[in-house]
Amino acid sequence: MDLNKITKEIMISKEALAEKTRELGQAITRDYEGKEVLLVCVLNGAIMFMSDLMKEIKLPLEIDFMAVSSYGDSTKSSGVVKIIKDLDKSVEGKNIIIVEDIIDSGLTLHYLIDNLRSRGPESIEICTLLDKPSGRKADVPTKYKGFEIKDEFVVGYGLDYAEKYRNIPYIFVLKEDVYS
Numbered sequence: 001m002d003l004n005k006i007t008k009e010i011m012i013s014k015e016a017l018a019e020k021t022r023e024l025g026q027a028i029t030r031d032y033e034g035k036e037v038l039l040v041c042v043l044n045g046a047i048m049f050m051s052d053l054m055k056e057i058k059l060p061l062e063i064d065f066m067a068v069s070s071y072g073d074s075t076k077s078s079g080v081v082k083i084i085k086d087l088d089k090s091v092e093g094k095n096i097i098i099v100e101d102i103i104d105s106g107l108t109l110h111y112l113i114d115n116l117r118s119r120g121p122e123s124i125e126i127c128t129l130l131d132k133p134s135g136r137k138a139d140v141p142t143k144y145k146g147f148e149i150k151d152e153f154v155v156g157y158g159l160d161y162a163e164k165y166r167n168i169p170y171i172f173v174l175k176e177d178v179y180s
């Protein structure tokens with residue numbers, strides 16, 4: 001795979017991602033002092049972000065994973081959210097932080113928050129690496145946010161197009177001809 005041939009623009013460098021992740025981890029550490037947190041990783045996109053973020057949180061911490069589908073292989077949300085893999089453990093009484101790669105329409109997180117709230121946690125917040133506010137269809141209260149980006153489809157650092165490019169350690173925009 002020749003990255004030079006498929007890259008339109010490198011949007012967020014490895015260094016910028018590391019710095020932002022550290023800041024978010026420090027903010028969470030401060031805000032939850034004296035408490036325990038449960039990080040819920042939304043698979044598959046948030047995997048790289050969560051593995052870096054959790055190293056920066058200096059608190060007693062548990063992790064769990066959930067997989068939902070709303071996209072298929074296209075680049076726009078279908079609006080239909082389905083749980084593909086549920087959490088392994090109960091969240092009752094826990095301080096949940098949902099860790100997400102990107103919020104676009106907000107439909108996925110809107111559904112997830114409602115779903116998790118019904119299970120009786122102590123609190124729920126969201127930590128998203130990226131936010132595309134221009135695509136929003138459902139309101140989601142986002143306490144922790146890495147970067148606001150323009151309405152462009154991005155890949156890398158966990159984010160995919162048709163399941164590829166998750167392994168590239170920075171965020172970039174693909175050239176148009178990759179989609180055709």
Ligand code: IMP
Pocket residue numbers: 045070071077100101102103104105106107108109152153154155159160161
């Ligand atoms: P939403 O329901 O429209 O907010 O979509 C959220 C999900 O869509 C994210 O968790 C991503 O998996 C996916 N997604 C949205 N925008 C992008 C993008 O630019 N690149 C890769 N995946 C995206």
Ligand code: MG
Pocket residue numbers: 042043044045046100101102
């Ligand atoms: Mg995702």
